[in-house]
Amino acid sequence: MNLTNASEIAGVIAVVLLVIVALIAMGALLSYLSRPASDSLADPDTKLIEAVNAVLPQTQCAQCGYPGCRPYAEAIIKKDEQINRCPPGGEKTIEELSTLLGTPALVLDTTCGEHKPEQVAVINEEACIGCTLCILACPVDAIVGASKLMHTVIGHECTGCELCIPPCPVDCIDLIQPLQSAANWQWPRPAP
Amino acid sequence: MNTVLSKAKLIKATLIKATPIKQNLINKRWVFSPKQLPFGFHGGLTLEPKKRALQSTTRTIPEVQPPGELVIPLLNYYKESLCPEVGINDHVIRGQLLAPGIVASATGKVCAIEARNIIHPEGMTAKSVVLDVIEATNTQNLNTANWQSGAPQVDLSECDTPEGKIPRGNKPDNNKRKVSTQIDKDAQLTAFLACPEHVLQRSALAGLGGAGFPTAEKLSAVTTGIQTLIINAAECEPEIACDEALMQAEASEIALGINALIQFTQCTSCLLAIEDSKPAAIEAMSEEIKNINADIRLVIIPTRYPTGAESPLIQTLTNKFIPHDEKPVDHGIMCINVATAYALWQAITGKPLDSRIVSLGGSAMPNPMNVRVRFGTSVRDVLRATGNASAINTGRIRAGGPLSGFDLSTLDVPVTAQTNALLAEPYVTETPAQPCIRCSECVDVCPANLLPQQLHWYAMSDDHDKCQQLKLDACIECGCCDLVCPASIKLTQSFRYAKSAAKSIRVQQQKAQDAELRFDQHEARVARRKQEKTQAIEQRKQLLKARNNPQSDQIKAAIARAKLSAKKKNLQ
Numbered sequence: 047m048n049l050t051n052a053s054e055i056a057g058v059i060a061v062v063l064l065v066i067v068a069l070i071a072m073g074a075l076l077s078y079l080s081r082p083a084s085d086s087l088a089d090p091d092t093k094l095i096e097a098v099n100a101v102l103p104q105t106q107c108a109q110c111g112y113p114g115c116r117p118y119a120e121a122i123i124k125k126d127e128q129i130n131r132c133p134p135g136g137e138k139t140i141e142e143l144s145t146l147l148g149t150p151a152l153v154l155d156t157t158c159g160e161h162k163p164e165q166v167a168v169i170n171e172e173a174c175i176g177c178t179l180c181i182l183a184c185p186v187d188a189i190v191g192a193s194k195l196m197h198t199v200i201g202h203e204c205t206g207c208e209l210c211i212p213p214c215p216v217d218c219i220d221l222i223q224p225l226q227s228a229a230n231w232q233w234p235r236p237a238p
Numbered sequence: 239m240n241t242v243l244s245k246a247k248l249i250k251a252t253l254i255k256a257t258p259i260k261q262n263l264i265n266k267r268w269v270f271s272p273k274q275l276p277f278g279f280h281g282g283l284t285l286e287p288k289k290r291a292l293q294s295t296t297r298t299i300p301e302v303q304p305p306g307e308l309v310i311p312l313l314n315y316y317k318e319s320l321c322p323e324v325g326i327n328d329h330v331i332r333g334q335l336l337a338p339g340i341v342a343s344a345t346g347k348v349c350a351i352e353a354r355n356i357i358h359p360e361g362m363t364a365k366s367v368v369l370d371v372i373e374a375t376n377t378q379n380l381n382t383a384n385w386q387s388g389a390p391q392v393d394l395s396e397c398d399t400p401e402g403k404i405p406r407g408n409k410p411d412n413n414k415r416k417v418s419t420q421i422d423k424d425a426q427l428t429a430f431l432a433c434p435e436h437v438l439q440r441s442a443l444a445g446l447g448g449a450g451f452p453t454a455e456k457l458s459a460v461t462t463g464i465q466t467l468i469i470n471a472a473e474c475e476p477e478i479a480c481d482e483a484l485m486q487a488e489a490s491e492i493a494l495g496i497n498a499l500i501q502f503t504q505c506t507s508c509l510l511a512i513e514d515s516k517p518a519a520i521e522a523m524s525e526e527i528k529n530i531n532a533d534i535r536l537v538i539i540p541t542r543y544p545t546g547a548e549s550p551l552i553q554t555l556t557n558k559f560i561p562h563d564e565k566p567v568d569h570g571i572m573c574i575n576v577a578t579a580y581a582l583w584q585a586i587t588g589k590p591l592d593s594r595i596v597s598l599g600g601s602a603m604p605n606p607m608n609v610r611v612r613f614g615t616s617v618r619d620v621l622r623a624t625g626n627a628s629a630i631n632t633g634r635i636r637a638g639g640p641l642s643g644f645d646l647s648t649l650d651v652p653v654t655a656q657t658n659a660l661l662a663e664p665y666v667t668e669t670p671a672q673p674c675i676r677c678s679e680c681v682d683v684c685p686a687n688l689l690p691q692q693l694h695w696y697a698m699s700d701d702h703d704k705c706q707q708l709k710l711d712a713c714i715e716c717g718c719c720d721l722v723c724p725a726s727i728k729l730t731q732s733f734r735y736a737k738s739a740a741k742s743i744r745v746q747q748q749k750a751q752d753a754e755l756r757f758d759q760h761e762a763r764v765a766r767r768k769q770e771k772t773q774a775i776e777q778r779k780q781l782l783k784a785r786n787n788p789q790s791d792q793i794k795a796a797i798a799r800a801k802l803s804a805k806k807k808n809l810q
Contacts, residue, residue: 104750106757114757186756205753228317228362232742233734238671238698 095119101142105134106185107207109159114185128152133159134206165206165221167199173218180210180219277557279550281683282542283718285476299487299595301610302623304344308369308614309652311356312337315444315452319365324348333590336367339452341442343592343612345373357617357637357657361647369614427498430586434502441585446577446594447546448474448638450656453578456567460503465570467505468555469496469579471512471519472539474546475639478659480595481576483608485512485519488580493526495583500532503572508534509555510576513541543641544716548573550685562686562712596653598624600640600661602633611653617660618649629662636661641717642730672725680719680729686712690719690729697736702743705736713737 098119105115110131112118121127122143129143130152137154144151154161169180169189176194188204191197199210201224210219224230312320320337324330326349330342346369353363430437434457443453447470471481485492500508510527512520520538527534537555545551552571553559560566566573581591593612598605598620605625617635621627629635636643637651639659680690689708696704710733719729784790 099754104753104757106753114761115754116758185760186753187760188756202749203752203756226362227319228313228356228358228364229319230742230745231317231358231360231362232738233731234360235735235739236698236728236731 091123095123097146098122098143101135101139101146102132103135103139103205105205105207107134107159107205107209108185109133111158122147128155130155131158133161136161162206164224166201166204166224167206167208167210168201168220168222169197169199170218170220171196171198173216175216177215179213179215183209183213185209277554278540278542279545279553279685280687281685281718282544282550283683283721284541285543299483299608299610300624301593302612302615302620304371304612304615305619305623306371307349308344308346308371308612309354309366309616310336310340310343310369310614311354311364311366311652311654312340312351313356313364314339315450315455317364322351322365322367324367326351330369332373333592335440335442339442339444339454340367341440341590341592342367342369343614344369344371346371355648355651357646357651357654359644361651366652423494426586427494427501430498431501437585441581441590443578443581443585443591444655445575446480446581446655446658447575448642448656448658450654453574453582456572456574457502459565459567460572463570464503464505464567464572465507466556466572467499467503467508468551468571468573469499469508469510469576470546470548470551470573471510471516471523471576472541472546472551473513473516474544474658475641475643476543477599477640477661478597479599480597480608480658482516482519483597484577484580484595485516486522489522489526490529491583492523492576492580493530495579495581495586496527496534497530497532498582498586499574499579500530500534505572506533508532509537510534511537511539511545511551511555513545514538515541543718544685544714547685547714547716549714562709591655594653594655594657596620596657597659598626598661599659600629600633600636600663602662602664603629611657613654614652616650616652617646620653620660621649621662626662633662633664636663641721642715669726671727674725674727677724679722679724683718683722685716685718686714688713690733693736694727694729694732697732700736700739702736702740705740710736710740 095116096119099116102115102119108114110118110127112121118127118131122129129147129149130140132139133154140151140154143149167188174191174196176191176196178191178193178197180197181189181191185207186203186205188200189197189210190200199219206221208221211221312322314320320340322337324334324336328348330336330346330348332342332345334342336342348367349370350368351365352368354366354368355361356364356366438454438457445451445453445456471485473479473481496508496510510523512523514520520536524536527536539545539551539554545554548566549560549562552566552573556571558569558571560569560571577594581594585591593610595608596611597608600606603626607624609620609624611620617637618630621630621635630649634645635649636645637657637660638644640661640663643659643661674691674694676691678691681688684690686709688710693705693708693710693713696708697710713733715730715734717730720727720731723729785792787793
């Protein structure tokens, strides 16, 4: 009687111990899984730069004085550059940046350039002499062509950054409003 | 709360399903009555049937003769411009491919490839092939002369019949002709099933329900596991009667098309859904489907707008709710319009899809009817040819149904596979919208189970994230909410606006991402080239330095060589 009692008690203790061990293991596992991601610990700036870069229009026009959108994003975070130096993004981008960074919204710095509606470059193919200068200038590889052969702009890949305009020796590149087509047409906003 | 309620409803419906209906399926093969159909969809409206166009649904459907000029837009389902496969002044035959998925609807000469107006809410243009019609009737038969090489040629002389072989050249007598047409049909069906791509690629099949989804794409998504094939013969909207007219006129061909679809999809069951407001069509189809040797049931469904839309119909028939971001195919269901089934059979017999039935209706249409119209015929020509020319001046012409259609700004626009109806309505002054009073009438009628009053608020304030949370993408733009709104708010229009605005933002974001990627690649390439150049310069410098250095081995060797040759000279 006593013996069975003892073995029962031993069994109960074993079960209790097992449960405790299991709970500890689960706790350890959960704390491991819910640990903060290592990269954000390493550099809190990286995430912020990514966020700023996502707001910028990716025109890569360099009007802000930096060679592209990511360099400008880095400058905003690391060098405290002003957030009003992006003409293609205009007011909308400034507003988004100010809410993201908690800084006051500024007026666009017009020394960088004017905000223009969406535009694309078009090469006058008859006048093009095939000098490849615009191909070298295009930051997003949106111009195709070969030396002494006609060049052309891939319309849907052009960001309208205007960087191809100054190098052209025959001035055969124009900026136009993108064509409205049935594919990119939008339903009009109903009157409120 | 709304979703909870509807879930409760669905569970109730499933419970009812268990006992009486199963028995019914076994005993009576053909017909369900609306009372016996326990499931339904949330919302919807029972609209007063306007029978104007229906009155003219007779056994034969008149055809509008193609006018002198046909305009065929080179646009696919996604509204992308296509590259034409023909040039100006080319002679094209009816049924010839003009671009992938687009066929010439008459024999003629290509007189221009230019931007022309299309059926569009804002009168947009699209690159189109303009055909000068020479011969309207000649049909290119895909099964014979112009069938691409490699396609299975069906040799009818090989077919064994109970009466022995039928030689092809001999004229069969009447009795034999009957048999031979049956064999003909079987052989054509076998040829299609052996190589469906050949029929689908060249026949330009598109869904004729109104959306115009390419049927080839839909059918090619079928791998295995289609359990239920649904043939949608419920009309989309009250004034449209094109499917009803087709069922009365071409019931046997439709049955053949359905049979082909059953064979193709290998489905376990097939449901043909017709609304209870179409007794003549039900009669015609119930006679014909008896000839199909497959598990097919005619289901008579209650006439409740918008049963004709895919999702509500699937819910009505199978009690399955398909989320808007999933395809019915993934749930083992395929939904095909009855006119598409007919068009498929036509394609199997070698006639590509180049015409459709258009319902002419509306209260200002003097002569409402259903007519077969060749694609590319302008709306103006259709109205003139059917004696409805007076409607052009007295009313506004609407493309599509009374609820989901839109007014046309010009009538010189071509009829396409999507044009299921042309309605003439008198001019009305629109009642201005008033503020929402939160009556929630729109919630009660929404077939997609959404909260239209909330969505309208977020749509108008351009809060696309909130719209997405409230599943704006599930909206089928049926217009039920507009109809019941006591404040006459144009809800559907705001949803259309918000949907297209959100889509355009998505496109812009994708474009920016792509530009960034290309910029990074460009920068990397420029940096790599610069590095390669400096490396090359460095190497060259090293080389030159080594050469100019008098201590270098090369110079030493040269001096040694010179000394040696001088020595040799001296010795001589």
